[in-house]
Amino acid sequence: xxxxxxxxxxxxxxxxxxxxxxxxxxxxxxxxxxxxxxxxxxxxxxxxxxxxxxxxxxxxxxxxxxxxxxxxxxxxxxxxxxxxxxxxxxxxxxxxxxxxxxxxxxxxxxxxxxxxxxxxxxxxxxxxxxxxxxxxxxxxxxxxxxxxxxxxxxxxxxxxxxxxxxxxxxxxxxxxxxxxxxxxxxxxxxxxxxxxxxxxxxxxxxxxxxxxxxxxxxxxxxxxxxxxxxxxxxxxxxxxxxxxxxxxxxxxxxxxxxxxxxxxxxxxxxxxxxxxxxxxxxxxxxxxxxxxxxxxxxxxxxxxxxxxx
Numbered sequence: 001x002x003x004x005x006x007x008x009x010x011x012x013x014x015x016x017x018x019x020x021x022x023x024x025x026x027x028x029x030x031x032x033x034x035x036x037x038x039x040x041x042x043x044x045x046x047x048x049x050x051x052x053x054x055x056x057x058x059x060x061x062x063x064x065x066x067x068x069x070x071x072x073x074x075x076x077x078x079x080x081x082x083x084x085x086x087x088x089x090x091x092x093x094x095x096x097x098x099x100x101x102x103x104x105x106x107x108x109x110x111x112x113x114x115x116x117x118x119x120x121x122x123x124x125x126x127x128x129x130x131x132x133x134x135x136x137x138x139x140x141x142x143x144x145x146x147x148x149x150x151x152x153x154x155x156x157x158x159x160x161x162x163x164x165x166x167x168x169x170x171x172x173x174x175x176x177x178x179x180x181x182x183x184x185x186x187x188x189x190x191x192x193x194x195x196x197x198x199x200x201x202x203x204x205x206x207x208x209x210x211x212x213x214x215x216x217x218x219x220x221x222x223x224x225x226x227x228x229x230x231x232x233x234x235x236x237x238x239x240x241x242x243x244x245x246x247x248x249x250x251x252x253x254x255x256x257x258x259x260x261x262x263x264x265x266x267x268x269x270x271x272x273x274x275x276x277x278x279x280x281x282x283x284x285x286x287x288x289x290x291x292x293x294x295x296x297x298x299x300x301x302x303x304x305x306x307x308x309x
Contacts, residue, residue, distance in 0.1 A: 002126050014161045017117070182207055218243065248285060
């Protein structure tokens, strides 16, 4: 069944994400910040009317474009949209992040925000679609499916699906390696976590200092993965999907086992569903082994007292 869902997503959703990107570009010219999240993290707590509006648009499209989508569970970062039309339990889940990088979007500090969705089972991510509205002249696409990653500029003179079908898959052999990862989720301990990772010979960068959108940076080889405490299920699955296609994996540092989407928890501070524990994600297994060895005994709780990792 997932093949039919992937086909329907690849046919219908590129146009929808392009429309959503247009909405995001326009709303960014206005004062659209809203309150409502209180996790203590500025990145997590950022919220705008664009997040709410665009999620409603995407959920409506999933409701209306093809009846096969109504067999899927929806994991949406916000609460807007006709979510009651979709089952609470299903074999397949569509995850939505209406504005990934909301803080940068709201504060006008970077154009690397994205509109995105993915399809996953409980075991693996099966399809990812990312639209970066303000990269390049007209926006930028990332699509991952069937062991291929497509990455390239949009062309609004052509149908969105036609643009995607014209892109050449990433050549894994030709893709450079940066040996760079980003870290997030360790609260006030992020800098200490980065220091210890760099002692292994890896490079680190914070999300605030990424020169663009993480998914495009991974596709072109300027970023190779991440180390995250309790990643959410709306955007992180796309990172894990790209890294697996590029030859790596996403694993729990506590045991080195590949992640699944059965072991999750609801974070009451941010009202987000998260994977349990620390996750390392990289395009190379050798670096994954280093990260697992480093972080296997770090504190399993995202929120805990003290300065120890």
